[in-house]
């Protein structure tokens with residue numbers, strides 16, 4: 001094909017991908033077009049053409065960043081929240097939990113608090129309140145909440161113990177040095193199965209304190225990528241350990257990430273929230289077989305969020 | 306899972322549009338909303354994020370009227386295609402009765418289609434469902450772009466990539482123009498109702 005036609009068609013493609021929101025694909029085509037233009041010896045308006053393309057690429061980069069950092073869980077209108085409740089929850093507890101799952105924590109807490117009055121839901125509502133507090137505020141808030149319940153008389157000793165055994169491991173895993181007091185067991189032996197009795201549906205366990213993380217952005221503090229944020233998809237997650245694949249083409253990145261390295265500036269992306277935290281590189285292994293042969297698999301352990 | 310109310314003779318079931326980001330799921334639903342006024346029974350709700358991308362889901366309720374003496378209501382949903390919304394996708398897929406997989410015909414999106422289909426398969430599996438058994442229809446969308454000289458995959462290639470093992474009904478489509486939207490949905494509803502009939506045997 002005639003080179004100018006080729007350029008034209010690349011630009012045409014780029015423009016369409018841009019219009020459809022396929023920003024990386026658009027960028028690739030703009031780059032390809034500009035590479036071709038560079039190759040042509042004399043071209044009347046070469047410089048202005050190249051400039052125009054580089055402007056387009058820049059604006060695409062801005063748009064990409066906007067999409068990637070776009071609010072991941074905006075507060076919905078009451079109507080939207082009601083819709084989510086009615087579509088995704090079958091009983092009152094599920095309806096409240098589903099709000100939390102879609103990131104509507106404030107309203108979820110209000111509804112969960114109302115459910116504390118209900119003996120059947122109390123413990124699960126309590127655990128989910130703890131989970132919401134950790135998501136919107138902090139572990140300290142969750143701990144405060146526990147203490148508040150401990151000094152009140154809403155929960156039986158047995159019920160509170162169930163909440164304590166849920167919260168304590170989370171605190172431990174976060175490396176926070178706090179021991180929750182064990183509730184003085186009330187005379188509720190007759191009621192020992194109070195927190196499981198009566199719940200005849202399969203209620204999803206309150207989620208682990210680490211949400212599903214789908215991708216992360218690591219900002220490098222030294223080396224050739226210093227100050228830059230590089231994004232990685234999370235290929236696998238088990239609790240607080242995330243596995244990333246780094247392509248063999250990113251040799252520079254692979255060299256810069258070593259076992260034991262502390263990563264102090266990580267942006268975590270999860271479907272319902274975005275948060276910053278730190279992590280440690282635990283293992284780095286070369287993949288020797290399969291389609292990803294030669295790439296590296298990096299396990300990082302989230303140390304704080 | 307569909308809700309079958311024997312007394313009222315009513316079935317409510319759930320159809321989900323799945324597929325990679327930007328493939329045209331929302332556009333399919335918008336077209337249904339605009340063009341099937343008689344069937345549409347409520348507002349279309351879209352919960353979007355930056356750049357009109359679906360954040361949580363789109364939702365559109367439709368009614369098929371009485372089929373063999375039973376009132377059929379269908380909830381149509383789309384999932385967010387962006388990779389990072391994987392747990393929302395899973396949430397929306399819960400209790401699905403039928404699926405339309407919208408694949409993007411753009412050559413540059415070839416791999417994304419395959420990744421998304423794989424994602425669908427593993428999410429279904431987590432709900433104890435097999436992609437081979439669930440009512441599933443494929444739509445190869447954006448066929449109109451061939452006229453604009455944009456590189457598209459051939460239907461044969463897409464069938465090879467995505468449908469070689471599944472062998473489900475597939476339709477070319479152009480959601481912006483509305484071509485193929487109706488037949489795709491209809492085929493999916495047929496498959497879904499057939500499967501519900503096997504389950505509930507309401508039509509005797």
Ligand SMILES: Nc1nc2c(ncn2[C@@H]2O[C@H](COP(=O)(O)OP(=O)(O)OP(=O)(O)O)[C@@H](O)[C@H]2O)c(=O)[nH]1
Pocket residue numbers: 019020021324325326327328329330331332333357358359360383384385386387446447448449450478479480481482
């Ligand atoms: N030319 C053409 N463009 C289409 C077609 N279907 C969708 N588009 C365009 O593709 C872009 C994305 O469409 P959406 O319907 O928002 O895609 P989606 O699958 O809902 O995307 P996510 O919500 O991000 O998963 C929009 O710019 C649409 O106008 C089609 O059949 N032909």
Ligand SMILES: [Mg+2]
Pocket residue numbers: 330331332358359383384385386
């Ligand atoms: Mg959409």
